[in-house]
Amino acid sequence: MHAFDVLGDPVRRRILELLVDGERTSGAITDVIRAEFALSQPAVSQHLRVLREHGFSSARAEGTRRYYTVESAPLLEVDAWLSPFRRFWDQRLDALETELARGRRAAGRHHSPLAQKGSGSTRMTDREE
Template identity: 75%
Template sequence: MHAFDILGDPVRRRILELLADGEQTSGAITDVIRSEFGISQPGVSQHLRVLRNNGFASVRADGTRRFYAAEPARLHEVDVWLDRFRRFWDQRLDALGTELARGKRAARTNADRSSKGTTP
């Protein structure tokens, strides 16, 4: 299955967001997904299985608990695909950075003038 087929589902994307913060128990994941999406525990388990079977998540057992973790390799595949499109937003982000720096510089200049009792 292609990475975007897996990530096209909002429940699976949310599960990956949870796993991006670190390893999570299946129970903790289920609690969040059930509250946000209103799906059953078996439904959450199916999404976890899809993520695991397609290399986006791994699972380890600790007694009766199952701990899930994100697997970065498949996400790297998405990153590589997106790389060709970064030029569309990198230029805009650079321009935004320049404007933010100008604004900070102007604010410092105005603050300096105010503290010296002069006006612009």
């Protein structure tokens, strides 16, 4: 199974999202997935097994509990595959960042006492500020 086949399933993606913040027990994962996707415990176990078998997660046993954690290697492969496509969204994200910064600067000028017009005072230009 290819990495995108594994990640193509919303349940498996959600499990990985849960594991991003750290190790979780299979019971804790199952509780969330059952509540969000209305799946049976065996179905959740199947998704956990797919993630484990394809290297996206690992499990360690401690007594009767299994603790799952995310593994980065397959995600790094996905990241590498996506690399040539980043140019399509990096420019747009950079443009958005620029516009947000302009908006913050403009909002700051509107709230600044120097920016407000008063009787007999002149407004400073952007270069003077």
